[in-house]
Amino acid sequence: MGKWLDVNGMAIYNTRPCLPYCCGDVRFTQGKDGQRYALLLVPENGSMPATYTFRGLEKPVKTGKAAILGTSEKATVSRNGDEYTVSLPKGVRQRMKDAVVVVL
Numbered sequence: 001m002g003k004w005l006d007v008n009g010m011a012i013y014n015t016r017p018c019l020p021y022c023c024g025d026v027r028f029t030q031g032k033d034g035q036r037y038a039l040l041l042v043p044e045n046g047s048m049p050a051t052y053t054f055r056g057l058e059k060p061v062k063t064g065k066a067a068i069l070g071t072s073e074k075a076t077v078s079r080n081g082d083e084y085t086v087s088l089p090k091g092v093r094q095r096m097k098d099a100v101v102v103v104l
Contacts (some may be wrong), residue, residue, distance in 0.1 A: 004098055011037035011101045014077035019055030025049075026086075028057075036061065036104040037069075038086060042097060048088070055083045061104040067091055069101040077104070 005012065011029050015037070017039070018030035027039040042048045061084065065074040076087040086102055 005085070006058060008039075008099070008101045010038060011069065019058040020054070023054035023056055024052070026052050026054045038102045038104055040086065040088070042099060042101045049089045050090075051085050053083060053085045057082075057084065067103040069103065075100075075102045077102070 011030070015029035015031050018028050018036060021028060022075060025041040025043060027041065029039065030036045038052070038054070040048075040052050048060060060078065060079075062086075063077050065077050066077045066086070068075050071093050073089045075089070075092075078085045078087070088100060092100060
């Protein structure tokens with residue numbers, strides 16, 4: 001847990017939950033500066049999906065490339081109406097065991 005927090009703590013410390021709070025295997029937080037984070041949880045079976053889909057964001061987020069905490073690799077964020085999809089690169093999916101944090 002400590003190692004995970006060393007990498008992803010900015011999505012936990014000094015943040016608060018933000019709408020829609022949770023959607024399936026995704027949890028949302030927001031920092032005091034307004035920066036939003038999507039915490040993509042790895043399902044109990046241990047394999048991370050290539051994509052996570054969610055809706056219900058209070059404010060729209062940018063689409064395109066998005067930072068993934070702890071790596072230089074980027075996620076891809078796309079939008080279709082009010083539904084967003086975050087696609088993770090294969091290398092990230094293979095290395096992450098608990099959760100991946102994407103900066104929205």
